[in-house]
Each structure stands twice: as structure tokens, then as C-alpha cells.
Amino acid sequence: MSQGSVRIGRIAGIDIELHWLFILLILFFIYLSPLLGLIWILLFICVLIHELSHSITAMRNGIKVSKIILLPIGGASIIDQTEIAPNVEFNISISGPIMSLVLGGLFGILVIFTPAGIITYIVQYLFLINILLGLFNLLPAFPMDGGRVLRSYLQKRQNFYDATMVTAKVSRYFMALIIIGTLVFVAVPSGYSVFYKEIIFIWDIIIVFFLYEGMKAEEDNVFIRRETKGLTIKDAMNKNYAIIKWDAKPSELFNLMKKSQEHTILTKNPSGVYCVVNVFDRTSLNKSGSVSSLAAEIPNLQYSSTISDAVSKIETTPFKIGAILRGKKLIGIATGQHISAFLALHIASKTSRKGFK
Numbered sequence: 001m002s003q004g005s006v007r008i009g010r011i012a013g014i015d016i017e018l019h020w021l022f023i024l025l026i027l028f029f030i031y032l033s034p035l036l037g038l039i040w041i042l043l044f045i046c047v048l049i050h051e052l053s054h055s056i057t058a059m060r061n062g063i064k065v066s067k068i069i070l071l072p073i074g075g076a077s078i079i080d081q082t083e084i085a086p087n088v089e090f091n092i093s094i095s096g097p098i099m100s101l102v103l104g105g106l107f108g109i110l111v112i113f114t115p116a117g118i119i120t121y122i123v124q125y126l127f128l129i130n131i132l133l134g135l136f137n138l139l140p141a142f143p144m145d146g147g148r149v150l151r152s153y154l155q156k157r158q159n160f161y162d163a164t165m166v167t168a169k170v171s172r173y174f175m176a177l178i179i180i181g182t183l184v185f186v187a188v189p190s191g192y193s194v195f196y197k198e199i200i201f202i203w204d205i206i207i208v209f210f211l212y213e214g215m216k217a218e219e220d221n222v223f224i225r226r227e228t229k230g231l232t233i234k235d236a237m238n239k240n241y242a243i244i245k246w247d248a249k250p251s252e253l254f255n256l257m258k259k260s261q262e263h264t265i266l267t268k269n270p271s272g273v274y275c276v277v278n279v280f281d282r283t284s285l286n287k288s289g290s291v292s293s294l295a296a297e298i299p300n301l302q303y304s305s306t307i308s309d310a311v312s313k314i315e316t317t318p319f320k321i322g323a324i325l326r327g328k329k330l331i332g333i334a335t336g337q338h339i340s341a342f343l344a345l346h347i348a349s350k351t352s353r354k355g356f357k
Helices: 020-032 034-060 086-113 118-137 145-154 160-187 194-227 250-260 282-287 307-314 336-356
Strands: 005-011 014-019 065-071 074-079 265-268 274-277 295-297 300-302 321-326 329-335
Touching: 014 020, 014 034, 020 034, 020 065, 034 065, 034 074, 034 086, 034 118, 086 118, 086 145, 145 160, 160 194, 194 307, 194 336, 250 265, 274 321, 300 307, 307 321, 307 329, 307 336, 329 336
Parallel strands: 014 065, 300 321
Antiparallel strands: 005 014, 065 074, 265 274, 274 295, 321 329
């Protein structure tokens, strides 16, 4: 489970996670009307198909996909690669909207053959929502698919950093338009009820929030890539951890923590993957005879990995930590907090050197 999302299953080797706000909206619509709840669940399935099309396209291009997170305004496929050729990024990005438009077309044809009544209403809604989902995702703004399509196009003339920053600027314009349009809609008298306007206002604020978060994440990622060029995760690792056996008893865990004075405890599972021990999970610890019940897999990174690659993988995990390996040997760990401190010092050092010159 990642921060803010819950794992609900696994398809084609890809973990499927549902954002807490998506769950909250499902419960909210079920409370308002069972029919609205059913429609929202069907929307969830359509969004999942949309994201699976991204993931399958990525996997066919040799890119590993670790998980899919379903969000209130769409979803996100978390891939284990930051360096993607422009044509590959274009294919991955465009596959989702195409799938949604195809689904919309299929529901549009299906509505012709459905009997009048509630079924027709649901099919019509699914036709509309898939068409809107496809078109909305084609908007040239991060983190929408259209933003990545635009960046892949811009890379024909610009480098990755400049293409990302231009797309981020376009994203800000779209967010401003949404905010202005929403305020005008709420302020101008119309035939819509106050309740309906409030719902639209809240929904648009949620959309802008997720757009901003996605856009900022893209900006931060390319900034880190540029500022840490030539640096590897080995430069930012630390050795503030202890190791315990997979089948160790709880008493051994407590003794190790007391002796080592470390709160980051790693263990290695039978598959050879290093895991972090969640020492704060007292409930599972009391129910189990070994610390294996507290172990959660973390990214196992080679020491030669770039810092930007490491950050992209570590930040998608709930514990924000990665094990650093040389071959199969553990040589250190990297945490989100330690990397942030390292980056701050590195950037400050670069700035001071430029100022000195």
C-alpha cells in the first residue's frame, strides 16, 4: 500500500491501488443513490481499462510497470523507468485516450440495441463518460496523457528538460482557465441550483489540485535529473540501518533495536529481495511468531543507478526507502529524507561555486 491508496488486486503482474478519495466518492454516491454508486463503480472499471492500455503498451516496449493507482480524475501507471524515448512515450500516452474513445464508441453502438429504461440510461452515461475521459486526457497538460504527448512532440526540437518545462507552463494556463471558468459559472446567475454549482465547484477544485500535483511532480523530476547529472544513488546513501534474519523472533528484533540504536531494520525474504521491517506495526507483531509478518518489499537499487531513477522509485513506496546493492551485496540504504538533504546541499554547493566564479 502506498500513501493515500489501498491495494485491491493484481492484474498481469501489476498491483492495482485505489486512492482514498476515489473510495470516498464511491461511498458518497452510493449514499446519495445506489444507481449513482453503480455508475461510479462502472466508471472505475473504465478507468482501469484505460490505465491497463498504458501499462500493456509500456510492457510491450520493455518497460516494467510496478502498479496502477486509480484517482478520482483518472489514474496513473507507475513505471520503473525515467528515460523513455519520445516515440515510446507518445505510444504509451496516446494508448489510454484511444482505448477510452473506443469504449465510448462501443457503448454508443450498444445503446441502439438496449431496451428503453434504466439500462439505456446507464449505457448512455458510459458512452458519454468514456468520450469525455478520452478527450479530457488529450488536453496538453500534465499529468494528463496529452501533456506527455505534447512533451514527446516538443522533444523533436528541444531537450527533455526544456520540453517538460514548456509543457508545465501550458499546464498552468489550463489550470488558470479551469479556475476562471469555474468562478464565472458559480457567480453568473443561471438556471442551475446552488447545490449543483457547489458540486461543480468542489469537483473542479479537486481536478485543479490533482493537475497541480502531477505538474509539480514532473517539474521536480526533471529538475533533479538536471541538477544531479553524473551522480549515482551511491553518493546519497547512508548506513544507518541494521539487518535481522527473516525468521527472527520479536524478542530478537527488540534486542537488535536496543543494541544497535537503529530504527531502520532490514531483512531479506526467501526470494532474495531486501525488505524493511515495519517496527511500528504492533498488531501484526503480536499475532505472529516472527518479524517476517512485518516485512514490506522496498526498491532494491544498484549503486550505479542515477539519483533521479532512485527517487522516482523510492517516492512511490509508503516507507520512502530503498536498499542499495552492489551486485547482490547490500552496501547501504537511501531514504527520501536523506536524499532531500543531500540534494539541498549539492544544489547549494553548485550555486555557491557559480557565484564564486
